[in-house]
Amino acid sequence: MIIKQPKPSALSEQVENMIEWLASYGKDERNGVSRLLYDPAWIAAQRAIEAKMNDLGLQVHYDDVGNLFGRAAGRDPEALVVLTGSHVDTVIGGGKYDGAYGIIAALIAVEHLLTQYGQPLKPIEVVSLCEEEGSRFPMTYWGSGNITGTKSREAIRNLKDASGMLFEQAMYNVGFGLGQHPQPQRSDLECFIELHIEQGQVLEREQKSIGVVSHIVGQRRYDITVHGESNHAGTTPMKWRHDAMFTAAELIRILMHRANTNEDGLVATVGRLDAKPNVGNVIAREVTFSLDVRHSDTETIRTFCEECFNEFESIAAQHGTRITYRKWMDEPPVAMDSAMNAATESILKREGISYQMMTSGAGHDSQVFGTHCPTALLFVPSRGGISHSPAEFTDTEDLQRGVRLLIDLLHQLAY
Amino acid sequence: MIIKQPKPSALSEQVENMIEWLASYGKDERNGVSRLLYDPAWIAAQRAIEAKMNDLGLQVHYDDVGNLFGRAAGRDPEALVVLTGSHVDTVIGGGKYDGAYGIIAALIAVEHLLTQYGQPLKPIEVVSLCEEEGSRFPMTYWGSGNITGTKSREAIRNLKDASGMLFEQAMYNVGFGLGQHPQPQRSDLECFIELHIEQGQVLEREQKSIGVVSHIVGQRRYDITVHGESNHAGTTPMKWRHDAMFTAAELIRILMHRANTNEDGLVATVGRLDAKPNVGNVIAREVTFSLDVRHSDTETIRTFCEECFNEFESIAAQHGTRITYRKWMDEPPVAMDSAMNAATESILKREGISYQMMTSGAGHDSQVFGTHCPTALLFVPSRGGISHSPAEFTDTEDLQRGVRLLIDLLHQLAY
Missing domain, CATH: 3.40.630.10 (Zn peptidases)
Structure with missing residues (x-):
């Protein structure tokens, strides 16, 4: 009509x-x-x-x-x-x-x-x-x-x-x-x-x-924290470092690369990053960053997170750092x-x-x-x-x- | 005596x-x-x-x-x-x-x-x-x-x-x-x-x-800023993003990888990172991070920075972001x-x-x-x-x- x-x-x-x-x-x-x-x-x-x-x-x-x-x-x-x-x-x-x-x-x-x-x-x-x-x-x-x-x-x-x-x-x-x-x-x-x-x-x-x-879309949100070791930027040779910022950079890169190669419309965002002590001449002891993942299929989100987090562990092992995850949103x-x-x-x-x-x-x-x-x-x-x-x-x-x-x-x- | x-x-x-x-x-x-x-x-x-x-x-x-x-x-x-x-x-x-x-x-x-x-x-x-x-x-x-x-x-x-x-x-x-x-x-x-x-x-x-x-050692210190584009984490497909955080993560990784493979005692540190707006569900429009590079030879520092920054530009071009450098310390x-x-x-x-x-x-x-x-x-x-x-x-x-x-x-x- x-x-x-x-x-x-x-x-x-x-x-x-x-x-x-x-x-x-x-x-x-x-x-x-x-x-x-x-x-x-x-x-x-x-x-x-x-x-x-x-x-x-x-x-x-x-x-x-x-x-x-x-x-x-x-x-x-x-x-x-x-x-x-x-x-x-x-x-x-x-x-x-x-x-x-x-x-x-x-x-x-x-x-x-x-x-x-x-x-x-x-x-x-x-x-x-x-x-x-x-x-x-x-x-x-x-x-x-x-x-x-x-x-x-x-x-x-x-x-x-x-x-x-x-x-x-x-x-x-x-x-x-x-x-x-x-x-x-x-x-x-x-x-x-x-x-x-x-x-x-x-x-x-x-x-x-x-x-x-x-x-x-469903979405998961995490706070992901990398625990490293604070040290002097001048007196600590590279090989002895457990740099939370370096680890975090590697992890963010993994997330973004995987999201970019996903053909299926998944989006992943790291919009927030907080380093401690966040001082230029001190190796970061702790970095927390946000992860926001969205897709219309719950299973796609789950698989994405699982695959990324598996890869994270091998990076952390290489760096002698440790990662903790706080999932604070998981909406279907x-x-x-x-x-x-x-x-x-x-x-x-x-x-x-x-x-x-x-x-x-x-x-x-x-x-x-x-x-x-x-x-x-x-x-x-x-x-x-x-x-x-x-x-x-x-x-x-x-x-x-x-x-x-x-x-x-x-x-x-x-x- | x-x-x-x-x-x-x-x-x-x-x-x-x-x-x-x-x-x-x-x-x-x-x-x-x-x-x-x-x-x-x-x-x-x-x-x-x-x-x-x-x-x-x-x-x-x-x-x-x-x-x-x-x-x-x-x-x-x-x-x-x-x-x-x-x-x-x-x-x-x-x-x-x-x-x-x-x-x-x-x-x-x-x-x-x-x-x-x-x-x-x-x-x-x-x-x-x-x-x-x-x-x-x-x-x-x-x-x-x-x-x-x-x-x-x-x-x-x-x-x-x-x-x-x-x-x-x-x-x-x-x-x-x-x-x-x-x-x-x-x-x-x-x-x-x-x-x-x-x-x-x-x-x-x-x-x-x-x-x-x-x-x-001599040292150079920089504030390096990646200029991207802020956008909604849910509604912006990956391919349309100009994500300053993703670019920054790639750049930090380049710095750390090059410093780690330098055999000659050079140290490079990114201890501070500030994102804007630094909100989990917003793509970062701007990320500034510190770079602290030290070595006993001025030329080694100069070459390290030059090679990294050259590589930076191709990353920025891929991401559709822009990088500015503020060198605020250069001590021999x-x-x-x-x-x-x-x-x-x-x-x-x-x-x-x-x-x-x-x-x-x-x-x-x-x-x-x-x-x-x-x-x-x-x-x-x-x-x-x-x-x-x-x-x-x-x-x-x-x-x-x-x-x-x-x-x-x-x-x-x-x-």
Whole structure:
């Protein structure tokens, strides 16, 4: 069915205005946006979205961790909820689109559908998820995790932000966590749809307008520590050294070479390295580096790590150093819903919009929803793949194309 | 000539006591010693050494930067000064022997010689050099540099310590730099002798009692920066990356492999590495690492750097990264005096003391004196090669053997 869409020019103007409107909450002097969980900019943004939801005639509520919902009730009293939205928090000095776009698109889409088609058959809810980035506290997916029951209060006990403020105290200070709002866990969701910027360069390089995510990659993260022996850079002949930095350099090279020769889309990253004592004229006694490995198949990740770590041991033996591994994340890949993706593809084909089936190498709330209810994650292009930066940008043409797709999909699912 | 030496047991006790005595100034709770230039522990130590010099009947004076001298006048009014000593400052949390041993040994030797042989022919001066380590301000060899005229007030203008205190202000606060003491530069030195702990493992591994330094190695130091491109660890395929960390790992490996296969005693160290943004799930956009290269031949150092840097460029080209080099130190090797070393060797042979001719891979005040007047640098073993640590240790037997050698050598040079 061909549905009635907003006029492209009006839609472009609306989406542009709303991107600027939401970015105004937490904008910094370098034109970045910083909205950290429960901070004043975050509160202001949620209040502004709440007001917008009220303007649209939605039934508005917060849950007890600060997720904000605007509900268009359905005609069928038995129907489960079609949920759409994204996260309202940002990284420190982030862009205007990450998270925000998914909330704005949902608001515009629901407004249009209610205006054009009136009350839906099934309830549609727009959600502004309280937290995804883990930028303030060492905890990610706090919003979607609470909704799906995979995160609870136990998980945040004793967590503190950089200023030493307890997570729970920060929550209490802004009126959440006190039982004054409904408990966050939901068992009435039919599906979740998240529209998001790609934060990568695949769509731009492939010149596609929409990315349809087949699954979100699994990832393992490690801290790998090389234990060597500190010694004077001048008085210690090379042959007597147990240099943690040299060992680390060899290990990083092994990881990168193996990842580069893997044909199957695996990515491995060593982004952080901390040496001790980290002084130019002292041989490093200890080097800890991060390892982040992602792929859509758990077994591929497991094999990659196993083969690298085997090779590591022979390097360490040669150097007289020792390696310890701390695996602190091991998330399986999450498949998005194939029926929802099929529906999306048929819309895209019908409308003649170019698209790409792809994996998401980045984590999203959709991976949390994806094990709880049928979920679709849809991307629009990111210029240069840049994200988590004031330079984050998506062309208005792409933004409005994403909203039109969401309108179409919501209509199919809820009307 | 066989000279009269102190009784070994009495000498051992005296040197042990004096090591503890000087270490008591600036001792911290972890049994380390921290005496930073012009700080209260430094002042207390200089005052204590001054009192000791007065007890020995020496003519005592400070120069205007805080070097402390105790002079035994010579019978020959024309004779130049035989100078011996070392530096009184320490690193933060250093050991009891580094620097201190050379001062203590000089005090004991002069005391013994004056008692046994009376006034020398040539003046002997014991020096407690104010600064060598560069631990408080980013400036090394402040003491010997001023005596030899290679350092001046211009060099410290605007230098600050970690608390923001200006170097000059710190000097004024303790009464130096104001012209109240003689200017430091000296043109009346016949020679300089420095007895020091090895701070390496050569003597211990080779089972030798004394190290006679033929020259102090030259060294180059660089900060090498790899410029890449920051990108998301999940969404950027390996083939599109310009990963500064991967490039840095390859470069460090090249440096270490080349240094390890150099048969000629060259040492190269990468002790410090700082990545930006240094976050596990972000590809590093910039990595800066230190390079410290030392050898007794300038040309060997030059060739090593040139060959490595040539190889670097092809790696950077492969990775689509860029490398910049900041050379901030390029010190030539300094030869110690061959006549003084010959005199030392003949004493060691006569006494049946095992020794090793060697290079010093570490810098010492002797390298500053070495271009100004004939200089000898003599080592005693360091257990495990450990230095700049509370675990720094030299056996009393070795300490007293060094003092006996110094007595013998001073007698030969000044009587």
